[in-house]
Every structure is written in structure tokens, then in C-alpha cells.
Amino acid sequence: MSTTFKILCYTCFLSLLSCTAGRILVFNQPSVEDLKHFPANKITAAPSGKNPFVEDSNINHIPSPCLWTTHQKEICNQGLDDFLDDSNTNAFVIVRNDSILYEQYRARYAPDEPKIIFSITKVFITSLLAILLEEGTIKSLDQKVASFLPSFNLTGKKDISLRHLLQMTSGINHDEYRKLAKSVIIYYHPDLDKFMNKTKLEHQVGQQFVYKSIDTQILGRCMEEATGKSISDLLQEKIWNPLKMEHDGFFTLDRKNGNERMYGGMAVSSRDLLKIARLYLNNGLWDGKQIIPQDWVKTIENRATTNNKWWGYTNGWWLDTYVQADFTQNKDYFAAGYNGQVLYINPEDNIIILRQGKNKGGIKWYTALSHLGKLLGQNDPNKATLDILKNPELFSGVYHNHNNKTIHLSFDHIKQKWEAIIREDAESQTIKCHFHSPLVLTNFRKLFNLMFDVKNGAVKGLYLDKIKEKPLYFSKQNQE
Numbered sequence: 001m002s003t004t005f006k007i008l009c010y011t012c013f014l015s016l017l018s019c020t021a022g023r024i025l026v027f028n029q030p031s032v033e034d035l036k037h038f039p040a041n042k043i044t045a046a047p048s049g050k051n052p053f054v055e056d057s058n059i060n061h062i063p064s065p066c067l068w069t070t071h072q073k074e075i076c077n078q079g080l081d082d083f084l085d086d087s088n089t090n091a092f093v094i095v096r097n098d099s100i101l102y103e104q105y106r107a108r109y110a111p112d113e114p115k116i117i118f119s120i121t122k123v124f125i126t127s128l129l130a131i132l133l134e135e136g137t138i139k140s141l142d143q144k145v146a147s148f149l150p151s152f153n154l155t156g157k158k159d160i161s162l163r164h165l166l167q168m169t170s171g172i173n174h175d176e177y178r179k180l181a182k183s184v185i186i187y188y189h190p191d192l193d194k195f196m197n198k199t200k201l202e203h204q205v206g207q208q209f210v211y212k213s214i215d216t217q218i219l220g221r222c223m224e225e226a227t228g229k230s231i232s233d234l235l236q237e238k239i240w241n242p243l244k245m246e247h248d249g250f251f252t253l254d255r256k257n258g259n260e261r262m263y264g265g266m267a268v269s270s271r272d273l274l275k276i277a278r279l280y281l282n283n284g285l286w287d288g289k290q291i292i293p294q295d296w297v298k299t300i301e302n303r304a305t306t307n308n309k310w311w312g313y314t315n316g317w318w319l320d321t322y323v324q325a326d327f328t329q330n331k332d333y334f335a336a337g338y339n340g341q342v343l344y345i346n347p348e349d350n351i352i353i354l355r356q357g358k359n360k361g362g363i364k365w366y367t368a369l370s371h372l373g374k375l376l377g378q379n380d381p382n383k384a385t386l387d388i389l390k391n392p393e394l395f396s397g398v399y400h401n402h403n404n405k406t407i408h409l410s411f412d413h414i415k416q417k418w419e420a421i422i423r424e425d426a427e428s429q430t431i432k433c434h435f436h437s438p439l440v441l442t443n444f445r446k447l448f449n450l451m452f453d454v455k456n457g458a459v460k461g462l463y464l465d466k467i468k469e470k471p472l473y474f475s476k477q478n479q480e
Helices: 003-018 020-027 073-077 080-086 118-135 162-166 180-188 192-197 213-227 231-240 270-281 294-301 365-376
Strands: 040-043 089-096 099-105 249-252 266-268 333-337 341-346 351-357 397-400 405-412 417-424 427-437 440-443 448-455 458-465 472-476
Touching: 040 231, 080 089, 080 099, 089 270, 089 365, 118 162, 118 213, 118 231, 118 266, 118 270, 118 333, 118 341, 162 213, 180 192, 180 213, 192 213, 213 231, 231 249, 266 270, 270 341, 270 351, 333 365, 341 365, 351 365, 365 427, 405 458, 405 472, 427 448
Parallel strands: none
Antiparallel strands: 040 249, 089 099, 089 351, 249 266, 333 341, 341 351, 397 405, 397 472, 405 417, 417 427, 427 440, 440 448, 448 458, 458 472
């Protein structure tokens, strides 16, 4: 093979990598190791970085996986170490009251080694937004995106505000769950500004929650325009230095000298992820200094069902945790990334749990970790007055909404399946439901939950939660 031909082949290969399709072809599935595949900006560890956590490892503190995972019977025959191996978990850390109860790393993971955290990145972006609002650099969440990015000064898009981006209600034609191709394209796109500027609306602005990474990318770009600084520089100044982060972080770019991938391109060490969780656990306070406004953190803990946005996602965090009593009284929340990266926070019991891995290993980690967090906490795990699995006859029946909608809920004892028939006027829809937690039935593919209202040992009603807008309340009929 001639030298000229080799150079030509290499040039073609580089050209292939520069386009979205080429990156998909070469790199295939996104990986926690993708720091080596993308150029990146570095966020430098603080010179005086220190670890605020103390070692108190004791395996006896940790409930058996059989108690907090419900999908595999064979888990009951496993210890925690074997379970983590079989579920492809590479990092697993449990912290309570700043004491590390359990910490294990596998498969070239280490507490000081940055790995791609995918959409956990979003909470770093939203944390910066909270800080810039408090400082007055950004005046209001109701500022229009078009005031930062002129390309949004178009019909429809000119109505999008920072609040809409923050709460994923922008209406932009992108859906993380139902339009997988767009999620892949944004991950590998070599010019995110170009991708961002070409976005169009699918829904009316502010009317519907749809989880989509492009909203966070646009939000980050607005902050860069407001400050004249890159997101990595802002993180260095506003979070890495104040929190005395122990290790370098990295923000991968869409191309050399290009845009930071703000929706999910950070690489952060496990120990520094625990620090950002600790900051939220302490209501935004760090070493006596208020880094993030306390009101911002308290808003995250609140399951608001009366406003027009979906209750289960706010300020970059998810609130749809394991429910064993009235879901509106839950205070715990989590950040989640592709393939089961989860950073869970339980403020009532001062607990942080971190799970990282190369794939999910068949586990719904956000549900499992929030269940584990409640078992580890001071709350009585048996405080739920009723349980769907144990009392199906009490949950079956007819539920009525003031808008003349009804839900007929029934349980097939032979097939051990739930069925909900939703009727509105002459139309009806039948949905199969599955157990999610003691007081929640779900059909994840249809983005559908039934969350029960139980008071004094009686089923009073339920919330129909379509994971888009505020839930509808239905009263149970013919109660004795």
C-alpha cells in the first residue's frame, strides 16, 4: 500500500468521524468511557480539595438486594457483592450522615477516575442557573431564550423562556423516549449550535412536559451568552472551587474547539458526584457558605400537583421515587443518566446513594435505590397502611373525576394482572398495569401511572398520572 493511499484512507476516516453517521458507525453505543472519543475541556481539581466523608463500611448496615429489587427472584440468593457483579454495576456507594456505609468499584472504576455521567450532567447545568439567578447575572426564569440567542426570535420559538427549558416544557420537537433517533443524533452531532438552531416546535410552549436533552443544551448556551464564559469555566468558578472538588472534571465537546455537550457530556469522579449530592442534601450550603439558594433546593423536594407542569421532574432532578405511602409527602429525588447512572438523595434521612455502570443490568435503578434509601432511613418501611399486592380487592372498583371521566380498575387473580379502563363520554381506553411500588401501578411504555390516595387504612382515590401534565384526581366510589 502506497504512502499516498494510506494518507487518503486516513483522511477519509477522519472525515467519517466528523459527521454524525460516521461517529455512530465507529463508536456505536454511547459508553461511560467516551471521554477518550471526544475532545474535552478540563475543569481543574481544587488545590485544597478534601474528602468530607468518613469511612464506616459495614456490610451489616445494608439490607439484602432481595428487599429492594423486585424483578428477579434469584436475587434473594445473592449477597450484595454478587448482585452488583451480576447487574454490571461498576461503582456503588452509600453515604449516611457523611459516613460511607458501603463503597465498591469494579471494572477499572476508581473513586478518583472521571467517567461519563450522561444526563446526570443536567443537574450541574441547572445548579449553575440557580447560582446565576441568585447573583443577578440572569434576571429571571421568565427571560426569553431569544434575548440570548437571536435564532430563537421566530414565530412560536420566541415564546420559549428559560423556565420552559428548565422544566422541559419548551414544546420543541424532540423526545428522549419516543424519538430515539434524535437522541442518538444529538449525542454524536458535530455541531450542536447548528442542531439547536434548526429545532422546530411540536407542542404549544409551556403546555406539556417532554423529557428532551436539547432543552438543557439550549439552557446552557443561554448561560454562556449571559456571562461570556464557557460552562466549564463557570463550573470551575461557581462549583469546583467552592466545593473543593478533589479531581479534575471534563466537559466533552461536539468537535475540536466546539460546543460543550451540556445535556450529558460531563466526565466526573464518583467522589465529586457525592459532593454535589451533599451540597443539595445540606440545602445548598457548603462550609458555611450558601452556594445554591435554599429555596431552589426546597422546590425540588416538593411534589406539586396543582400547577401546570408535571410533578415528577423539576430543576434537572427526578421526583418519581419509590412510593410506600402518600406520594405527595415524599421528599427524596434523583438524577439519572443513560444505562443506569443514578445519584439518589434522601433529605429526610440524610442519605446519598450512587450507582454507575456500563449498562442497567436489568434493574430499574431509580426505583431500586429509592426503595433502598427508605429501608436505610429512619422511616418505618411498613408505614404504608395498604399494599396493592396484598390487598387487590380494596383497590379494585370505580373511580370518578369531576370532569365526568371514570376509571374502572380490576385485578385478574389467575393472570395476576391489573387492568384500567378509562372512560370519557363515549370513548374508552384499556391499559394493562403492573406493580411499581406498594401504592403505584404503572405502564412505563405508555407513560402512565396510577398513584393511590390512602388515608387511615382506606383507599380514598387515585391520581391518573400521564407523565406529561399535572395528574388528575379520581375519587373512589361506593366506599363504605
